[in-house]
Amino acid sequence: MIYLELFFTFLMIGAFTFGGGYAMLPLIQEEVAAKGWVDAAALVDFVAVSESTPGPFAINMATYVGAEVGGVFGAVCATLGVVVPSIVVILIVAKCYDRFRQSKAVKGCMSGLKPAVVGLIGGAIVSVGATVFFPAGWAVSAFKELKFYLAAVICGVMMVLAFKKVHPIIIICISAVIGIVAGYLGLL
Amino acid sequence: MSSRLKQLWQIFAAFFRIGAFTFGGGLAMIPLIQKEAVEKHGWVSDDDILEIVAIAESTPGPIAINAATFVGYRAAGVLGSAFATFGTVLPSFVIILLISYVLRQFQQLPAVQYAFWGIRAGVLAMLIKSLYTMFKKSAKGWPAYVAMAAAFVLTAVLDVHILIVIIGCAVFGLVTATLAERRAGK
Numbered sequence: 001m002i003y004l005e006l007f008f009t010f011l012m013i014g015a016f017t018f019g020g021g022y023a024m025l026p027l028i029q030e031e032v033a034a035k036g037w038v039d040a041a042a043l044v045d046f047v048a049v050s051e052s053t054p055g056p057f058a059i060n061m062a063t064y065v066g067a068e069v070g071g072v073f074g075a076v077c078a079t080l081g082v083v084v085p086s087i088v089v090i091l092i093v094a095k096c097y098d099r100f101r102q103s104k105a106v107k108g109c110m111s112g113l114k115p116a117v118v119g120l121i122g123g124a125i126v127s128v129g130a131t132v133f134f135p136a137g138w139a140v141s142a143f144k145e146l147k148f149y150l151a152a153v154i155c156g157v158m159m160v161l162a163f164k165k166v167h168p169i170i171i172i173c174i175s176a177v178i179g180i181v182a183g184y185l186g187l188l
Numbered sequence: 189m190s191s192r193l194k195q196l197w198q199i200f201a202a203f204f205r206i207g208a209f210t211f212g213g214g215l216a217m218i219p220l221i222q223k224e225a226v227e228k229h230g231w232v233s234d235d236d237i238l239e240i241v242a243i244a245e246s247t248p249g250p251i252a253i254n255a256a257t258f259v260g261y262r263a264a265g266v267l268g269s270a271f272a273t274f275g276t277v278l279p280s281f282v283i284i285l286l287i288s289y290v291l292r293q294f295q296q297l298p299a300v301q302y303a304f305w306g307i308r309a310g311v312l313a314m315l316i317k318s319l320y321t322m323f324k325k326s327a328k329g330w331p332a333y334v335a336m337a338a339a340f341v342l343t344a345v346l347d348v349h350i351l352i353v354i355i356g357c358a359v360f361g362l363v364t365a366t367l368a369e370r371r372a373g374k
Binding site: 027044121157169 | 243246276288317360
């Protein structure tokens, strides 16, 4: 049943994501793409939507994937799934906080997990890069197309803006306008 | 209204505001939580907020939900944590449901497709920037770099399942931290 599958998939995603923000992206990519629920490009589009709407990234992504796959009730199941592990773990930790904080085992595991998350996000970026530059799959012919270079220019300029701490919503709007102009000029 | 119900309502309303006005989630939410939960209602102290950040970063799940659950629990027990979490989730949930519906109606329009083509390149740029920020903040030393490189190569190149990599890196961290401590103890 799709609703149970949504709930348990997002339960697992919630249980194995450490750290906030994009930390959840690699797991969502892996699970959602593997099940064929949402395609890779739509997922990237939704990262942009998530950046431009309020609320935690994780909740936004769960609600979106749930709604795409199973409508309103699907969204409820996915969101519930992603939230449950946090609630259970925090309620346990809140009760025995001092022991948790002093625990050498927790500290040790975290010393491996935190840098691993950086590596995982690096991996996620590679697949986002593939959807941007090689939407039709890895092929040499992609280098011959104008839009390959146009995407590279947009990405480069937006990176400069991002490092200058321009707000994500502004970056998304500028990218969208460039995309629309390029499209209507027949460049895509 | 009994004071218990009133408090649960206040918790829900406070976290609803927090959920509705934080963009990007995670740590962006902490200043708002501090304002609502410490300054306005006195459910927790400033020290608690620091603890919450530390805990949220070393437990699974979204930081926002971890923080909401923790504050709700401190303020009003298990029911409090349920109301806090529900309040945090509700604004996102409603907004995203509406947007995904609207997107489905308009995604075939050329203008929308062109816009998202550009946006994807912009998202890639923002992801790279946030990766750089995370890298700068991350721990230094060879065990950290090994875990980082292993996680990248195993998932991006060798296509190993992420769960295996996460569990493996946790064990690796535990072993290297224990060994380092023994060596320091000698």
